[in-house]
Amino acid sequence: MQLFPLILIVLLALFGISLEMNPNAQVWQLFIGFHIAGLSAITVVSVWGLKQLPTLFKRYAFIFLQLLAFRIAYFPIVVFSATVACYSELLLFHLSVNQPIKIFPAMFVSAAIMFSIIGVVLFWALKGKTVVYVLIIVLGAPALLISFADINDLTFFPDNNWADINPLPKITQPQANPYQLALTSKNTSVGQQMIGLAGKLLYNFIPQVPWAQAVQGTLEQAYLKNPEENSHDQLRSHYTAFLAAQRAL
Numbered sequence: 001m002q003l004f005p006l007i008l009i010v011l012l013a014l015f016g017i018s019l020e021m022n023p024n025a026q027v028w029q030l031f032i033g034f035h036i037a038g039l040s041a042i043t044v045v046s047v048w049g050l051k052q053l054p055t056l057f058k059r060y061a062f063i064f065l066q067l068l069a070f071r072i073a074y075f076p077i078v079v080f081s082a083t084v085a086c087y088s089e090l091l092l093f094h095l096s097v098n099q100p101i102k103i104f105p106a107m108f109v110s111a112a113i114m115f116s117i118i119g120v121v122l123f124w125a126l127k128g129k130t131v132v133y134v135l136i137i138v139l140g141a142p143a144l145l146i147s148f149a150d151i152n153d154l155t156f157f158p159d160n161n162w163a164d165i166n167p168l169p170k171i172t173q174p175q176a177n178p179y180q181l182a183l184t185s186k187n188t189s190v191g192q193q194m195i196g197l198a199g200k201l202l203y204n205f206i207p208q209v210p211w212a213q214a215v216q217g218t219l220e221q222a223y224l225k226n227p228e229e230n231s232h233d234q235l236r237s238h239y240t241a242f243l244a245a246q247r248a249l
Helices: 004-020 027-052 056-094 104-126 131-147 180-184 190-203 210-225 231-248
Strands: none
Touching: 004 027, 004 104, 027 056, 027 104, 027 231, 056 104, 056 131, 056 190, 056 210, 056 231, 104 131, 131 190, 180 190, 190 231, 210 231
16 A cells, blocks of 8 residues: 555656657646546545544545545645646756757646645644644635636536647747736626636746746736636636647647
8 A cells, every 4th residue: 555656656757658758748648637637546545544544434424525626626736736847847947958858747746745735734634633724625615616707617627628739829929917807807606716816826936937928928828818717717818728738738
C-alpha cells in the first residue's frame, strides 16, 4: 500500500510524457488524464482513511464527500495544475534544461496531489477537527460558484469535453488582463464573476516562459470573444489552449 501512491505518480507522469511527445494529442486524452488523477487520488486516500473512521456511516460519507469534492473542485484544479505546470516550465528554463517534456507530467501529478489533499482535509473533518470546516468553507464556496457558473453547469459529471476539437485556436501572446469584463458586465452571474475574479488575480502570476505565455494569450483572446462563458465552456477553452500551445512549441 505504501508504494501505491508512488506507482500512481509514476504512471501519471508517464501518461503525461506520452501525451507531450504526441504532436497530435487530443482533448479526450486531457480528459482522461485529469479523471485518472482525480479518481485514483480518491481511491488512494479512501484506502488510507476508511479503516480509521469509526462508523460505517462516516466511511460512506467519506467516499461520497470526496466524489462531491471531485465534481466541485475539478475545474479549479485543472486551472491550478496548469499553473503548476507553468512553474515547472519556469524551473526547467532557469536550470537550462532544454528538453521537450515540461508540461503535462507536472500537470497530472499536481492534480492528483491536490485531489489527495482535499481528501485528507475531508478525512480530518470527519474525525472531528472542527477547525478544518473553516478551510472547507473558505475554499469550497468559491470553487462551488466557479464550477456552477450558470444553469448549464448543473451536470452530474464535472466534464464532458472528450470530443476532438478542431481546429485548435491560433496561438497569441498576452496583451492585457481581460478578466475585469466579468466583474463590470451586468449580464454575468455570480459564478461568472467569480471566474473573472479568479482569472484577474491569477493573471499576473503566470511566468514568462513559452508554453505558459502561449496558453495565457490564447485564453485571453478566447475570454475577450466571450466573457460570459460558463465553467463547461471555460474548460473547453483551457483544453484547446493547452494543446494549441503544445503543438506550436
